[in-house]
Amino acid sequence: MGMLRGGTVRRRFTILYAAGFLVSGIVLLALTYLMSGVRLSTVAPGQAPTPVPTGEPRLAAAEQRIRSLEGQLADVHGQQDQRLFLGSLIALVVMVGLSLLLGRFLADRVLRPLRLITAATRRISAENLHERLAVTGPADEVKELADTVDGLLERLEASFDAQRRFVGNASHELRTPLATLRASLDVAVAKPEPAAQTLALAGRLRTELDRLDHLLDGLLVLARAQHGAFADRTLVSLAELAREALADRAADIAAKDLALDAEVRPDAWSRGSGVLLSRTVRNLVDNAIVHNEAGGWIRVSADGDGAEARLVVETGGRVLDQGEVDRLGRPFERLGAARTGPEGSSGLGLSIVAAIVEAHGGRLSLQARPEGGLCVTVALPAASDRPDGAAKARVTA
Structure with a gap:
């Protein structure tokens, strides 16, 4: 029962098929043995027929010979029945093994549409909700399931689009009253x-x-x-973006007396929106400065290995809880219970980074350092046509 409750549907289907075949084979074998036993009971080994009254020696010898032949015939029948039972048992064992293979094959054929549905559903994310499973075939349970998933994807796509439109439209509409308020203050x-x-x-x-x-x-x-639609997709150097961000915030780094160790290599190239990736790097640098201790340190590194272009920003500080750190990629999440951050922080910095990295097919890692502080790693798909010849740069402050 444990094997049936756990494991895959294919395994359970195979085991059930083989078990059903085994039970039916045992029943068939039992019926065959019982019918054989009924036949043997008509002539039992060694049983003598009713004697015929006679006094002649020759007739008595004939009767004795007949009884001997009947006994031998019963023995032969018994041996044949044993061989038949043993052969049937061996055939049953062989057929159970074959039924396992046949059950696995049938399970693969039956579950193949479900595997295709699962694989297609995994490929669909928030960026390609317009895709559909579009399963064809007879109107059976599998097609009904696929149509249900397609309906769910359609509702999710409408919900995501409505959310994005609302955020964009609301942000644009609020800029007008803000400009009016600024003008009134100036007056x-x-x-x-x-x-x-x-x-x-x-x-x-x-x-x-x-x-x-x-x-x-x-x-x-x-x-x-x-939204994930970038009209300005181009070749971008994470190393150059890191140098620019650090240069722009040099005064803030000096004001907090932060020790800077930046090592960027020329192979950290990726393709994407230059504006959004620049915002990603600047948000990470700003976060490292704003949420750092006075007299602390910042370590920035950028490199690539041909498959990924990575940017790592580390800071020192107090020991952080990993559970709280994992939530920093959500909008308006901050460490601790405070709803407002320092220096006008909106709580969107790392959530913007997470959204940009995901839209570019990369991954964001937020790790609380055991010694204290935070380590943020951005890994993006490396550009296959990155330029060569850029010199390694190292800045220490």
Whole structure:
């Protein structure tokens, strides 16, 4: 029973088929043996027929000879029955083995459409929900299952499209009132001799407006990354993007007195959206700076092995819980219970990175370092036509 409850459907089907064949063979063999026994019971070995009263010696000798022949015939029949039973038993064992092979073959044929449905469903992700199984054939249970999956994919595609359109449209529509609020603040501050309270309030409002604008920009990038359609797909160097991001944030790195160790190699090339991949690298660098301790360190490396182009950003700090780290790829997730992050953080940085990496067919790894801090690894498919001759660059600060 344990073998039937566990394992694959093919194994269970094969075992059930062989078990059914074995039971039917045993029943057939038992019936054959019983019928053979009935036949033998008519003439039992050594049983003498009813004697015929006679006194003649020759007739008595004939009767004795007849009894001897009947006994020999019964022995022959018994041996034949034993050989027949043994041969049937051997044939049953051989046929059980053949039934296992036949059951496996039949299970493969029966379950082949289900395997095709499973493989096709695995290939379909959020980026190609427009694909359908489109199983053809008779209107049986398998086709009904495939049609049900197609209907589910259609509903999922509509839901994903509606979500992306809402995020994009809402972000665009909110930019107009934000621009109006900024203009109103500028007008209020531009008046002759504005009150000190007005200037203080305008400063706080500008800070919140900048934060809201940053949030909307992040939502737009996230919606574009989740859509997965890149018109600007080109050859991109992760090493060059890392150098640019580190150079742009050099002042912030120095302000926090962070030790920087950056090693980028010329073979970290991939293909994709240059704008989105640049945003990915900048988000990782920004995250390493903003969520770092004063006087801490940052280690950035970029390399490739012909199959993947990798970017690794490591930071020191306190020991983090891996369960919380695993959730950082979701929108608005932060470490700890705080809902607002430092320096106007929107909580979208790593979720944007995760969406961009997934849209480019790569993988994102977030690992809490045992010594403390975080290690973020981005691996993208390497470009087959990457240029050669770029020199290895190493920056240490």
